Amino acid sequence: MRSATLIQKEFPVPLNAPIVADLDEKSLLALIFPRLGADTALLGPGDDAAVIAAPDSRTVISIDTLVQDADFRLLWPSGYRTTGFDVGWKCVAQNVSDIRAMGAVPTSLVVSLTLPGSTEVKWVEDLADGLAAGISALASEQCSVVGGDLGRGSQIVVTAAVTGDLEGRAPVLRSGARPGNVLAHIGALGLAAGGLAVLESSFDMSDPGGAGDQELAGLVMAQCRPRLPRTGAGPDAAAAGATAMLDVSDGLVRDAGRIARASGVGIDLDAGYLRTRAASLAPAAVRLGADPLSWVLGGGEDHGLLAAFPPDAVLPEGFVRIGAVHDGEGVTFGGQAPPATGWDHFAG
Amino acid sequence: MRSATLIQKEFPVPLNAPIVADLDEKSLLALIFPRLGADTALLGPGDDAAVIAAPDSRTVISIDTLVQDADFRLLWPSGYRTTGFDVGWKCVAQNVSDIRAMGAVPTSLVVSLTLPGSTEVKWVEDLADGLAAGISALASEQCSVVGGDLGRGSQIVVTAAVTGDLEGRAPVLRSGARPGNVLAHIGALGLAAGGLAVLESSFDMSDPGGAGDQELAGLVMAQCRPRLPRTGAGPDAAAAGATAMLDVSDGLVRDAGRIARASGVGIDLDAGYLRTRAASLAPAAVRLGADPLSWVLGGGEDHGLLAAFPPDAVLPEGFVRIGAVHDGEGVTFGGQAPPATGWDHFAG
Numbered sequence: 001m002r003s004a005t006l007i008q009k010e011f012p013v014p015l016n017a018p019i020v021a022d023l024d025e026k027s028l029l030a031l032i033f034p035r036l037g038a039d040t041a042l043l044g045p046g047d048d049a050a051v052i053a054a055p056d057s058r059t060v061i062s063i064d065t066l067v068q069d070a071d072f073r074l075l076w077p078s079g080y081r082t083t084g085f086d087v088g089w090k091c092v093a094q095n096v097s098d099i100r101a102m103g104a105v106p107t108s109l110v111v112s113l114t115l116p117g118s119t120e121v122k123w124v125e126d127l128a129d130g131l132a133a134g135i136s137a138l139a140s141e142q143c144s145v146v147g148g149d150l151g152r153g154s155q156i157v158v159t160a161a162v163t164g165d166l167e168g169r170a171p172v173l174r175s176g177a178r179p180g181n182v183l184a185h186i187g188a189l190g191l192a193a194g195g196l197a198v199l200e201s202s203f204d205m206s207d208p209g210g211a212g213d214q215e216l217a218g219l220v221m222a223q224c225r226p227r228l229p230r231t232g233a234g235p236d237a238a239a240a241g242a243t244a245m246l247d248v249s250d251g252l253v254r255d256a257g258r259i260a261r262a263s264g265v266g267i268d269l270d271a272g273y274l275r276t277r278a279a280s281l282a283p284a285a286v287r288l289g290a291d292p293l294s295w296v297l298g299g300g301e302d303h304g305l306l307a308a309f310p311p312d313a314v315l316p317e318g319f320v321r322i323g324a325v326h327d328g329e330g331v332t333f334g335g336q337a338p339p340a341t342g343w344d345h346f347a348g
Numbered sequence: 349m350r351s352a353t354l355i356q357k358e359f360p361v362p363l364n365a366p367i368v369a370d371l372d373e374k375s376l377l378a379l380i381f382p383r384l385g386a387d388t389a390l391l392g393p394g395d396d397a398a399v400i401a402a403p404d405s406r407t408v409i410s411i412d413t414l415v416q417d418a419d420f421r422l423l424w425p426s427g428y429r430t431t432g433f434d435v436g437w438k439c440v441a442q443n444v445s446d447i448r449a450m451g452a453v454p455t456s457l458v459v460s461l462t463l464p465g466s467t468e469v470k471w472v473e474d475l476a477d478g479l480a481a482g483i484s485a486l487a488s489e490q491c492s493v494v495g496g497d498l499g500r501g502s503q504i505v506v507t508a509a510v511t512g513d514l515e516g517r518a519p520v521l522r523s524g525a526r527p528g529n530v531l532a533h534i535g536a537l538g539l540a541a542g543g544l545a546v547l548e549s550s551f552d553m554s555d556p557g558g559a560g561d562q563e564l565a566g567l568v569m570a571q572c573r574p575r576l577p578r579t580g581a582g583p584d585a586a587a588a589g590a591t592a593m594l595d596v597s598d599g600l601v602r603d604a605g606r607i608a609r610a611s612g613v614g615i616d617l618d619a620g621y622l623r624t625r626a627a628s629l630a631p632a633a634v635r636l637g638a639d640p641l642s643w644v645l646g647g648g649e650d651h652g653l654l655a656a657f658p659p660d661a662v663l664p665e666g667f668v669r670i671g672a673v674h675d676g677e678g679v680t681f682g683g684q685a686p687p688a689t690g691w692d693h694f695a696g
Binding site (some may be wrong): 010042043045047048049050051052053054055056057058059060061062063064065067069070071096097099101102104108110111112114125146147148149151152153154155159161162163164166169172173245246247262 | 356390394396397398399400401402403404405406407408409410411412413415416417418419443445446447449450455458459460462494495496497499500501502503505507509510511513514519521522543593594595610
């Protein structure tokens with residue numbers, strides 16, 4: 001008999017749909033693993049630990065977490081319901097992006113799921129599908145989920161650790177930018193922030209795949225299922241001589257500031273170019289009463305790559321010059337204080 | 349002004365003590381990282397990802413999570429308050445144990461912390477101290493925290509991914525046990541289960557370090573800060589020819605069953621020896637109205653190592669014969685059905 005206290009308002013489960021509390025760990029794993037596709041490890045899931053290849057005798061590693069009600073809501077004010085697929089995809093995107101930002105190629109993920117008993121089993125299956133689709137689209141055929149952990153909690157928490165292969169290259173740090181370098185970027189700017197604004201708005205997004213508002217639905221997808229730059233972008237930047245690189249997860253100004261601080265340099269962002277980028281978001285921003293430039297400069301979660309290159313470097317395909325590195329400190333916008341900065345996802 | 353709703357009954361924070369909500373991510377990280385000790389990575393914390401050495405061109409990897417109210421309580425019925433140190437130590441213990449069970453040596457951890465805003469900053473500092481102490485005692489000088497992630501949530505969730513080095517050896521799987529093998533074990537059996545029983549009891553454990561009940565306090569420590577077998581136990585077992593190995597995290601019968609199933613064999617546990625082990629716990633168990641044999645056979649979280657060896661193998665120091673592998677299936681106890689099994693930490 002299902003306890004009424006397990007039913008959350010945010011997560012209406014059809015009356016006879018199985019929920020996580022109905023299953024033991026083994027049964028739930030048996031539903032998840034077949035959805036993850038072939039594993040690419042030397043030793044995949046099922047033992048105490050997995051074994052992955054590290055061809056150049058180094059492994060790049062990072063960890064990142066998505067928490068319900070902090071990083072996503074199951075039900076947004078706009079009526080959009082975050083799917084398991086969204087969370088699985090986004091988990092891959094934000095993790096893989098950190099590996100690419102070192103100039104490396106993703107090789108594996110281990111994933112820990114903390115789930116309330118009231119979570120619909122189908123939502124968890126969708127999450128597995130989102131992980132698989134995200135890996136297929138954003139990582140490579142050499143990457144897979146090689147292990148995991150399941151536990152119970154009062155909120156959905158999805159943590160992945162991701163590994164990568166530098167393929168013999170030196171990692172590209174944040175600290176190598178030098179005065180005279182070109183600052184370049186590849187990927188979306190401001191779309192995920194726009195999507196967050198739509199999700200938090202009163203526009204009806206309860207059926208984003210329907211025939212409704214495609215402009216706003218596109219922004220919602222950029223927030224919930226971010227598309228990363230092409231898979232070769234990070235390694236290509238490393239090969240082209242990038243002196244510093246990171247993925248823009250907390251906003252362009254804030255993340256440029258991290259390169260400036262780590263490298264002991266100043267960075268001036270190209271105001272003309274970034275205003276043009278903002279102009280393309282203006283129609284949607286006007287409808288939301290928002291400033292598109294604040295999305296471009298301060299919005300996080302787009303996971304584009306921001307890199308510094310020597311002045312004579314040929315920028316890899318897709319990278320666009322968006323600023324210059326100079327002797328000094330801090331980040332300016334056309335020589336002035338930036339009109340918007342980024343966000344601290346932890347503060348508050 | 350601190351919101352009254354942030355104050356949890358389980359977690360009474362002194363009125364002027366700083367809590368997590370008072371700090372931004374950077375400030376909290378600045379408190380945590382100096383406590384973690386020297387990092388041993390090729391590239392440690394501070395960039396998008398870390399880079400660790402993989403000397404034999406392979407990396408062992410696993411992930412494990414501790415969730416408040418599922419894996420530990422901040423305040424137990426006995427009055428014991430789980431410290432940050434406990435959680436940090438246990439996080440290391442359960443992760444490192446998975447690496448050792450492959451016959452590998454731990455090389456790094458990446459740690460993700462999800463924290464309620466009401467968490468006292470000192471508790472988080474204690475957690476960092478527990479991570480450092482756990483690594484120092486249970487891993488090696490070649491292991492450290494090389495990266496992490498901080499986020500906010502309604503419960504404390506601590507996830508670590510851990511890596512290991514096989515030092516050129518083949519990993520010891522669960523699937524290689526053969527009829528005629530000796531089943532051997534090293535480590536505690538039933539202590540952590542006894543500790544859980546004490547924590548859930550009405551014995552007063554509010555001051556376990558005091559002059560009070562040392563017998564019960566010892567069990568509490570085995571639950572909250574498990575001591576693992578000596579650091580060389582896993583690699584030594586691999587070198588001695590172990591055909592199968594795992595760490596006993598969910599109970600001896602349940603975990604022996606995993607070797608039996610993966611290897612396609614039957615396992616008979618030595619009833620005489622295990623009754624002797626249970627007898628040493630009887631004084632405490634009697635006081636709690638519990639059956640010590642159920643602790644020994646069904647209790648999890650001791651993180652000893654259970655391994656099968658060829659009949660002519662010399663058991664490495666500390667390993668004790670506790671059973672035999674035979675043609676068949678399942679787990680028996682002196683030829684009979686076991687009087688207790690393990691637990692599914694996910695079900696319920």
